Amino acid sequence: MTTRTKALVWAACAVAVLFCAVAGRVYWLARQDDSLRYAASRDAALAAGRERIAELNTLDVKNIDSGLGLWLHASTGALHDKLAATRATDRTTLTKAGTSARGTVTDAALTALDYRAGTAALIATVKVAVTPRGGTATTDRKRFTATLARTREGWKVTALSAVPVGKEGA
Structure with missing residues (x-):
């Protein structure tokens, strides 16, 4: 060499x-x-928030206990406590009404995120297909704000509020 x-x-x-x-x-x-x-953390919170809001807007009248269980799984904190406390009443009311609903989140965004504290705020638009007993399905569009908290099982909803839709020209 x-x-x-x-x-x-x-x-x-x-x-x-x-x-x-x-x-x-x-x-x-x-x-x-x-x-x-x-x-x-932002991506995980947004994905879980979309999924949880859809779950909280979905209920099959043929499987009410499963649907109410899904609501409990999607929530934590005060919302979870409220849903757990009203479960028997909700079951009776929903069975009597006989209406099924299927929620689909069409758009969502985080408006706040504190990934160290494990909290987030989210806004979402949801298309809800409502099928009354023996009736024709109708579709309704709703807007929600949600507060999320990170738990051992992932992000869950602690508060869910409907956002009123403004009237045209108002």
Whole structure:
């Protein structure tokens, strides 16, 4: 091996080591970047919020206990406590009404997120297909604000409020 070849091999090795060091440093900095954790938390809260709001707007009259259980699974805190306390009354009222509903979130966005505290606020538009007993299905559009909390089982709804839709020209 000539002196020139040895020098080129050493130079190539030095460049490779330098590249690995720079790439490792960039990777380490990216892993420490707080904005990545924030973005992951934001995406998880939004996805779970969409799913939970749809669940809270869905009920099959043929499987009321399952639907009420899904409502409890989708909620936590004060909302969960309220749903649990009124479950028997809700079962009776919903059975008597005989109406099924299927909610689909058409759009949603987080309006606030504190990923360290595990809280978020969300707005959503929901298309609700309502089918009365023996009747024809109708579709209603609703808007909601929701407060979410991160639990061991993921993000759940702690408060859900309907947003009134304004009248045209008002």
